[in-house]
Amino acid sequence: MATSAYPEIMHAVRDQEPLIQCLTNGVVMDITANVILAIGASPAMCDTSTEAGDFAQVASGVLINAGTPSNEQYAGMRAAVAGANEAGTPWVLDPVACGGLKERTRFQRSLIADKPHAIRGNASEIIALANLDENAGGGRGVDSADEAEAAIPAARNLAERTGGIVGISGATDIIVSQNRITKITSGHPLMQKVIGTGCSLGAVVAAYLSVGADPHDAVVAAHAHHSAAGAKAAETASAPGSYKLAWVDALYALTAEELDRYAQIEEA
Amino acid sequence: MATSAYPEIMHAVRDQEPLIQCLTNGVVMDITANVILAIGASPAMCDTSTEAGDFAQVASGVLINAGTPSNEQYAGMRAAVAGANEAGTPWVLDPVACGGLKERTRFQRSLIADKPHAIRGNASEIIALANLDENAGGGRGVDSADEAEAAIPAARNLAERTGGIVGISGATDIIVSQNRITKITSGHPLMQKVIGTGCSLGAVVAAYLSVGADPHDAVVAAHAHHSAAGAKAAETASAPGSYKLAWVDALYALTAEELDRYAQIEEA
Amino acid sequence: MATSAYPEIMHAVRDQEPLIQCLTNGVVMDITANVILAIGASPAMCDTSTEAGDFAQVASGVLINAGTPSNEQYAGMRAAVAGANEAGTPWVLDPVACGGLKERTRFQRSLIADKPHAIRGNASEIIALANLDENAGGGRGVDSADEAEAAIPAARNLAERTGGIVGISGATDIIVSQNRITKITSGHPLMQKVIGTGCSLGAVVAAYLSVGADPHDAVVAAHAHHSAAGAKAAETASAPGSYKLAWVDALYALTAEELDRYAQIEEA
Numbered sequence: 001m002a003t004s005a006y007p008e009i010m011h012a013v014r015d016q017e018p019l020i021q022c023l024t025n026g027v028v029m030d031i032t033a034n035v036i037l038a039i040g041a042s043p044a045m046c047d048t049s050t051e052a053g054d055f056a057q058v059a060s061g062v063l064i065n066a067g068t069p070s071n072e073q074y075a076g077m078r079a080a081v082a083g084a085n086e087a088g089t090p091w092v093l094d095p096v097a098c099g100g101l102k103e104r105t106r107f108q109r110s111l112i113a114d115k116p117h118a119i120r121g122n123a124s125e126i127i128a129l130a131n132l133d134e135n136a137g138g139g140r141g142v143d144s145a146d147e148a149e150a151a152i153p154a155a156r157n158l159a160e161r162t163g164g165i166v167g168i169s170g171a172t173d174i175i176v177s178q179n180r181i182t183k184i185t186s187g188h189p190l191m192q193k194v195i196g197t198g199c200s201l202g203a204v205v206a207a208y209l210s211v212g213a214d215p216h217d218a219v220v221a222a223h224a225h226h227s228a229a230g231a232k233a234a235e236t237a238s239a240p241g242s243y244k245l246a247w248v249d250a251l252y253a254l255t256a257e258e259l260d261r262y263a264q265i266e267e268a
Numbered sequence: 269m270a271t272s273a274y275p276e277i278m279h280a281v282r283d284q285e286p287l288i289q290c291l292t293n294g295v296v297m298d299i300t301a302n303v304i305l306a307i308g309a310s311p312a313m314c315d316t317s318t319e320a321g322d323f324a325q326v327a328s329g330v331l332i333n334a335g336t337p338s339n340e341q342y343a344g345m346r347a348a349v350a351g352a353n354e355a356g357t358p359w360v361l362d363p364v365a366c367g368g369l370k371e372r373t374r375f376q377r378s379l380i381a382d383k384p385h386a387i388r389g390n391a392s393e394i395i396a397l398a399n400l401d402e403n404a405g406g407g408r409g410v411d412s413a414d415e416a417e418a419a420i421p422a423a424r425n426l427a428e429r430t431g432g433i434v435g436i437s438g439a440t441d442i443i444v445s446q447n448r449i450t451k452i453t454s455g456h457p458l459m460q461k462v463i464g465t466g467c468s469l470g471a472v473v474a475a476y477l478s479v480g481a482d483p484h485d486a487v488v489a490a491h492a493h494h495s496a497a498g499a500k501a502a503e504t505a506s507a508p509g510s511y512k513l514a515w516v517d518a519l520y521a522l523t524a525e526e527l528d529r530y531a532q533i534e535e536a
Numbered sequence: 537m538a539t540s541a542y543p544e545i546m547h548a549v550r551d552q553e554p555l556i557q558c559l560t561n562g563v564v565m566d567i568t569a570n571v572i573l574a575i576g577a578s579p580a581m582c583d584t585s586t587e588a589g590d591f592a593q594v595a596s597g598v599l600i601n602a603g604t605p606s607n608e609q610y611a612g613m614r615a616a617v618a619g620a621n622e623a624g625t626p627w628v629l630d631p632v633a634c635g636g637l638k639e640r641t642r643f644q645r646s647l648i649a650d651k652p653h654a655i656r657g658n659a660s661e662i663i664a665l666a667n668l669d670e671n672a673g674g675g676r677g678v679d680s681a682d683e684a685e686a687a688i689p690a691a692r693n694l695a696e697r698t699g700g701i702v703g704i705s706g707a708t709d710i711i712v713s714q715n716r717i718t719k720i721t722s723g724h725p726l727m728q729k730v731i732g733t734g735c736s737l738g739a740v741v742a743a744y745l746s747v748g749a750d751p752h753d754a755v756v757a758a759h760a761h762h763s764a765a766g767a768k769a770a771e772t773a774s775a776p777g778s779y780k781l782a783w784v785d786a787l788y789a790l791t792a793e794e795l796d797r798y799a800q801i802e803e804a
Contacts, residue, residue, distance in 0.1 A: 027297040027313045029563040033731035038776050043731065045563045045604050050639045058636075068313050070340050072606050100326075103318045193520065195301035195311065240306050241516030248777030252729065295565040295581045336581050338608050368594070371586045461788065463569035463579065508574050509784030 007256030014040035018060030025067025028196035049075035056083030061206035062091035090209035094202035099128025123151035130154035181268035187227035228262035275524030282308030286328030293335025296464035317343035324351030329474035330359035362470035367396025391419035398422035449536035455495035456502035496530035543792030550576030554596030561603025564732035585611035592619030597742035598627035630738035635664025659687035666690035717804035723763035724770035764798035
């Protein structure tokens with residue numbers, strides 16, 4: 001593993017144009033699809049119970065984000081997970097608002113047994129998902145109250161139970177797998193003022209996992225690309241409408257040199 | 269009540285970052301969430317029957333907008349209203365396309381008995397919701413055919429039945445409560461060319477109602493902030509794509525001085 | 537039919553402001569509504585089984601796009617088609633991802649018997665919808681794998697079975713009816729990097745069909761307006777965030793002279 005692996009994975013996504021199936025919440029479908037297109041992949045929001053399982057077998061990667069789940073979408077998510085696991089398709093769990101709401105928390109925790117290839121969430125969501133301490137976590141929707149560092153034990157626990165990679169999003173993102181921890185410092189506070197920046201990251205992780213690189217490296221590269229574009233966007237935009245546009249443009253056009261310049265990546 | 273109350277409420281929203289639960293239609297979820305973030309609040313689109321009631325008890329404010337309601341979302345809206353009323357959470361009814369479609373009209377009228385803290389709609393929707401004249405109102409979706417002035421009796425009737433505040437949107441917005449009428453002239457015709465400007469206003473009203481100010485003042489301030497940003501945006505943009513961006517930027521950055529300059533507010 | 541018919545139809549849409557009911561997938565609702573507003577029409581996303589049929593009787597045009605269909609939306613689509621046909625409202629079928637997924641393919645093919653006034657899709661979708669060759673078509677979501685030319689026999693078949701107009705989207709769009717084929721060369725590759733450019737075209741076609749012009753001319757004009765704006769946008773934008781904004785602006789402001797300049801239209 002060398003840091004030069006990251007731009008290579010970014011270019012592999014652009015070359016391979018992986019098809020990413022996103023079972024995600026209604027509020028972020030538009031920005032998620034545009035982000036997936038901007039990074040060079042191809043989105044499909046197929047999420048019904050009758051189609052999601054079949055689609056997961058032809059998709060390159062799958063995102064499960066139960067942000068506004070209807071009963072039909074829950075069934076679709078279970079079908080997609082089953083289809084992905086049968087076909088060996090990498091899939092990502094984004095435990096949106098885990099801990100704050102009973103039904104989705106139960107659903108999200110139940111998916112750990114299905115061994116997601118990656119989990120991506122804020123510190124409070126990762127802590128609530130791991131459920132090591134009943135008193136921890138959630139309650140304020142998708143905003144992260146805890147600090148990323150505090151979620152490392154929960155992330156390590158989840159990595160051990162799933163064999164996958166866990167990304168904790170924060171001012172510094174922390175990527176945790178069974179034997180490795182990597183920290184990425186980048187992004188900009190305005191990312192919090194645009195809906196779907198966090199949710200779209202889960203889809204980007206699915207795309208990066210699909211191109212055959214080392215999974216830990218792939219999750220690091222996904223976070224680095226996503227947040228380096230956020231740092232670059234802040235150079236030309238200072239309010240959320242124009243920032244969103246600049247961020248999508250930056251995701252599309254980011255160079256290997258910019259990835260290196262805007263994202264500080266270090267092994268812990 | 270002095271006009272200086274309005275910028276104070278705008279700043280209170282930015283300081284308190286209220287959590288606004290939006291049960292709204294799929295077409296405007298993205299822009300509504302981005303508008304809520306831009307004014308300094310925090311959005312959550314939790315709308316399922318199993319979660320919406322619990323969430324309304326922890327939310328700072330709730331929006332009910334039955335623009336594209338599935339049966340599951342109707343159940344979620346009833347649960348959210350019950351939860352909000354139990355917890356004393358202010359909630360807003362946006363009677364989208366009331367009068368034009370039977371099922372939603374029946375649903376929207378039934379919510380009057382639950383006493384929404386505020387109602388926000390176009391003149392035809394307010395008239396149809398009050399149902400004083402069976403022949404009045406609706407039929408063309410969300411566009412307002414009638415003039416705001418003509419809806420004042422209906423708005424007054426709704427204010428009396430609910431004890432809440434009624435906002436009639438138009439070229440001049442009219443805010444009606446039991447003992448007071450306030451008119452706000454601002455905005456720009458290009459707002460009609462961007463989807464969700466009206467629907468997002470309901471969510472902004474919910475945010476403004478949540479910070480502890482006088483409710484009538486809060487609804488006036490919400491309308492003033494929303495439309496003043498629309499007036500400001502028109503200074504730099506003349507087509508809807510760039511106008512939408514400029515409007516979101518203006519919502520985020522609007523100063524007290526600009527609120528005063530771009531919105532003419534008068535008591536009637 | 538003269539090419540001067542096309543700007544006239546574009547202006548007729550702006551003058552008549554037709555009300556377009558869009559039963560479409562959640563990911564493109566926002567951009568579809570904004571595109572409909574930008575061309576001067578009025579969108580309504582009414583898609584529930586209890587309301588869609590009534591609404592189709594008052595709408596000027598209807599779009600059916602089963603991109604992320606729930607069971608309730610399927611029922612709404614059937615109700616809308618029945619209502620549209622009863623009232624003589626023109627309606628458009630967009631067979632998203634036809635051929636790649638069993639349930640939607642069955643649903644989309646079943647609608648041919650209801651005789652859509654127009655069908656709009658990529659080559660692979662048109663081929664799969666016509667179902668002339670069981671081995672052809674789909675499997676990669678909404679991206680078009682086949683070339684538009686290869687889909688002409690399938691389009692001709694569909695035109696004969698429905699009596700309607702079939703638009704095949706590609707680098708060159710091909711409009712096929714029983715006795716006429718027209719080709720439109722315009723647009724820009726960046727359109728593929730913005731979600732909903734294709735899906736919104738189906739709604740634009742519905743708007744154009746509603747203003748009383750010759751249906752084949754109307755479908756040509758819809759494609760020409762849509763893609764000429766795409767060509768114009770590429771003059772000022774080179775990445776998808778800014779390109780999307782520029783495209784919406786161009787849809788709104790496109791002149792008759794620009795329609796002629798940016799879109800090459802020829803009869804085959």
